[in-house]
Amino acid sequence: MCKAIFVGMILVLLSGCIAPPNEPVGKVEQALANASLTDIFARDLQFIYEEIRDNYVNLAYKEQTFGFSWDELYFDYADQLGEVQTHKDFFRLASSFVSELRDGHVMFSHHRDSPETERETYDFNSSLKNIITVRLIEETPIIVESSAQFPIVGAEVLEINGISFAQLVKEASQHFYFGATDQAAITRVLANQLYFEYLALISQPFPAELEITFRTSDGRRGDMRVNSQQDYPATPRHRLNDLRLSRVPNRYPFYEINDKTAHIVVPTFDVNIEEFYDRVEQIVAELKETDINGVIFDLRGNGGGNESFRDLLSYLVSEEIVVATYRYRQSPRMSEIYGLRPLYENLRGRRIGGEREQGYSTWYHWKVQPNGEEFFQALPKVVLTDRLVFSSADGFVGTVMQYDLATVVGTEVALTGHGLPTPVLLPSGHYVMNYSFQELRDPQFGHIENVVKQPHILVEQTLEDYYQGIDTVLETAIRFLSKIE
Secondary structure (H helix, E strand, O other): OHHHHHHHHHHHHHHOOOOOOOOOEOOOOHHHOOOOHHHHHHHHHHHHHHHHHHHOOOHHHHHHHHOOOHHHHHHHHHHHHHHOOOHHHHHHHHHHHHHOOOOOOOEEEEOOOOHHHHHHHOOOOHHHHHOEEEEEEOOEEEEEEEEOOOOOOOOEEEEEOOEEHHHHHHHHHHHOOOOOOHHHHHHHHHHOOOHHHHHHHOOOOOOOEEEEEEEOOOOOEEEEEEEOOOOOOOOOEEOOOOOOOOOOOOOOOEEEEEOOEEEEEOOOEOOOHHHHHHHHHHHHHHHOOOOOOEEEEEOOOOOOEOOHHHHHHOOOOOOOEEEEEEEEEOOHHHHHHHOOHHHHHHHOOOEEOOOOOOOEOOEEEEEEOOOOOOOHHHOOEEEEEOOOOOOHHHHHHHHHHHOOOOEEEEOOEEOOOEEOOEEEEOOOOOEEEEEOOEEEEOOOOOEOOOOEEOOOEEOOOOHHHHHHOOOHHHHHHHHHHHHOO
């Protein structure tokens, strides 16, 4: 008993030392204080190259999977520095370089302590994003929401200032590769409206006026002119329906009952874990008082977060399961930030067997145990997915499929095998790079990064249903559950 208490106390103490830091690690190099922009850009690019080379957990796998040499890529990008004159030029070059890794957990961004650099790069009023929300429906970019000032909801976006919108989004996804596949990256560019940022990167300066060309559902073409520097308040939005194709404001799970089916929306796992668990318990208690015969867990749009996904899994399993195996890159930066993490993992009893490679830690594993509540286990279950499902959310879906815990309905799921995304400051102090030190694999040590899993029932929103106010994916799930009552 005393030993268990002692170990518990040590774990509590360690838990505060192993979480990703809130502030970027590293420091500004004083030698750059009086350097030219040319020298600053060259040093920052060299730093990105060396930081990934020496610390990134899955570099060898990426080189093998995508057939590139990180060294050769660096020399190719370094050769382009002669054309880089401004911070905007450098951001375009560096973000493209980082995106060669095709890892949604690796991101290049401005440092918040350098707002003037960000304003120079993104020289438009950010409230421009309040005008429209665009989603791909049947590979068509449809305006699913528009502001009161521009009521063109339901129209297809064709061009912005004569540039093909589809091409703009595709190119933006290569600079902001926030997904595990090309399609997932494109979907996230639309969800986060990063086509505005990319338009800024390729414009010197950002256009004072945007001409958005669109086509309505009956085939009529039109143009909308927008002042890019004007303020556009977040006014009430126009929608054709309530298909939740835009972001859901509630971060914690909520539900509705549709034809004796409980539809539980899980918007994100980026939550307070205790509050998340309490909310799920509350939902279970309330549903026990109803007469339902099936459950739908709607993870569409869920971009992940933390380990709260394992708490939700604990309601679905009837015995202990292994969710994932994982290891760490043994590197200078890993030791600097997470030097105590191996001790923490060993004390938690997470160490397991498996072949250990040079330059990497031993293997560890995550387990999920049933929490004793069998309510969901007794009901037929469906999990809804889309291409925005990412990180711990795709970990949830992957585990559901691995152990046959529910029927997955929706699009393919691109799995991601990284954890501990950590911000690192570049030498100039203008930029931050996030990348991961923890590589996740499946319970058999198989790669999951960039691996695509097909759902049990492949279905996407159709345009015909959208214009009629029908959620194609949800209706498919409800029909499926009705057949197995």
